[in-house]
Amino acid sequence: MRIPSQIADPERNQKYHFSRVIAAATPDAAVHWTYNAxxxxxxxxxxxxxxxxxxxxxxxxxRDTLRRLYHGRTPGAVRFQLAVIIIDLAILAFFIATxxxxxxxxFLWLDYSVAALLAADIVARLYASADIPRQLRQPTVxxxxxxxxxxxxxxxxxxxxxxxxxxxxxxxxxxxxxxPLGHYGxxxxxxxxxxxxxxxxxxxxxxxxxxxxxxxxxxxxxxxVDALYFTVATVTTTGFGDIVLPGVWGKLTAILTMIIGISxxxxxxxxxxxxxxxxxxxxxxxxxxxxxxxxxxxxCGHILKIPDDGD
Numbered sequence: 635m636r637i638p639s640q641i642a643d644p645e646r647n648q649k650y651h652f653s654r655v656i657a658a659a660t661p662d663a664a665v666h667w668t669y670n671a672x673x674x675x676x677x678x679x680x681x682x683x684x685x686x687x688x689x690x691x692x693x694x695x696x697r698d699t700l701r702r703l704y705h706g707r708t709p710g711a712v713r714f715q716l717a718v719i720i721i722d723l724a725i726l727a728f729f730i731a732t733x734x735x736x737x738x739x740x741f742l743w744l745d746y747s748v749a750a751l752l753a754a755d756i757v758a759r760l761y762a763s764a765d766i767p768r769q770l771r772q773p774t775v776x777x778x779x780x781x782x783x784x785x786x787x788x789x790x791x792x793x794x795x796x797x798x799x800x801x802x803x804x805x806x807x808x809x810x811x812x813x814p815l816g817h818y819g820x821x822x823x824x825x826x827x828x829x830x831x832x833x834x835x836x837x838x839x840x841x842x843x844x845x846x847x848x849x850x851x852x853x854x855x856x857x858x859v860d861a862l863y864f865t866v867a868t869v870t871t872t873g874f875g876d877i878v879l880p881g882v883w884g885k886l887t888a889i890l891t892m893i894i895g896i897s898x899x900x901x902x903x904x905x906x907x908x909x910x911x912x913x914x915x916x917x918x919x920x921x922x923x924x925x926x927x928x929x930x931x932x933x934c935g936h937i938l939k940i941p942d943d944g945d
Contacts, residue, residue, distance in 0.1 A: 700762035707813065715813055721751065722805055729798040730838055733845055733858050742788065749785035752778065752801075774804040796842020799835055806831040824913065829902040836898055840865045840891050848879050848887075869895030914940045 703714045725748050728735075735741045756778050763769040777800050784791045784798055805811050811831075812824050845861035852860075864877045868891045879887055912926050918936035931938055 697761055700758055701764075704759060704762045704810070712813070715810065718755070719805075719811060722801065725751065726799065726802055729795075729801065732795055732798070733842070733850075734855055736788075736792075737853075745785055745788050749782060752782050752785065756782065774807050777801070777804045793846055796839060796846055799838040799842065802831060802838075803835045806835075826902070826905040829898070829905040833895075833898045833902055836894060837862075837865055837869065840869075840887075840895075844879065844887065848884065865891060868892055869899070871896065912940060914938060 702708070703711050705711075728744060728748055732741075735744070756775070760766050760769055760775075769775060781798050781801055784795055788795070806828055812827075841858070841862045844864055845858050849857040849861050860877055864879070866872075867874055867877070868888050871892055878884065912924055912928075913922050914924055915922050916924075916931040916934065916936055916938060919931060919934040921931055921933045924931065924938060924940065926940070928938055928940060930936065
């Protein structure tokens, strides 16, 4: 039996030389021992390759599961998405009530618990994405990461805590909020709901800003209600005048609130009274909004074949 003169693997090379020593003493027994040793090495290498191949397979399975849960339309995926939306609404309620809870003993516990939930959601969404670098460049991800930082450092970034309500805006921009509506046949209300979400986000951001920089010294529920009252009165241009913001910065805040608030109200009115549109991506140019009875895309003329309600 001819034994190779050199083996590249150091571990196998050491066993090979050891087998030659035994072969010099007992040639017949050494041949069998060498064969068994090489077989054991081959089996070990095969098992290692199977283990390495199994790890990516498990990773791919987890990724596919997350994609089905976050982007699927099956009953199980819709239930999961509704559960996530309910948790997000509870988190948004915590963000709105943060000015009133900051002095309580349980605030930090609640704050870090919400941070853990938000971090898990960010990681899961990124992992479920087909292109993680592209997903990281999305503004909604930046907003979520910023909100996470305000949760992780509540004392350092206390003055920016009112921006946490932007989580509502980021949810509305991802489309995650609209899939359950479409599943239950409420897709035609998407545009109106989107306008309401934008208006609510703006109202609570301005309320938080006014409370943080103008009413925080008074503190408590009364001060927060005063900030909300001023915001709504300014956005609707009612202007009762019983609550005003002092100084130049107060006047600039009121001006900005009126301009943006009126624009959002007009947008909401348009979404309510304008003829409804359906969301159906054109196969040719990807235009999504069309008239319900449209046959051709108004941008490129491609035949759409929009399904009817009974299809």
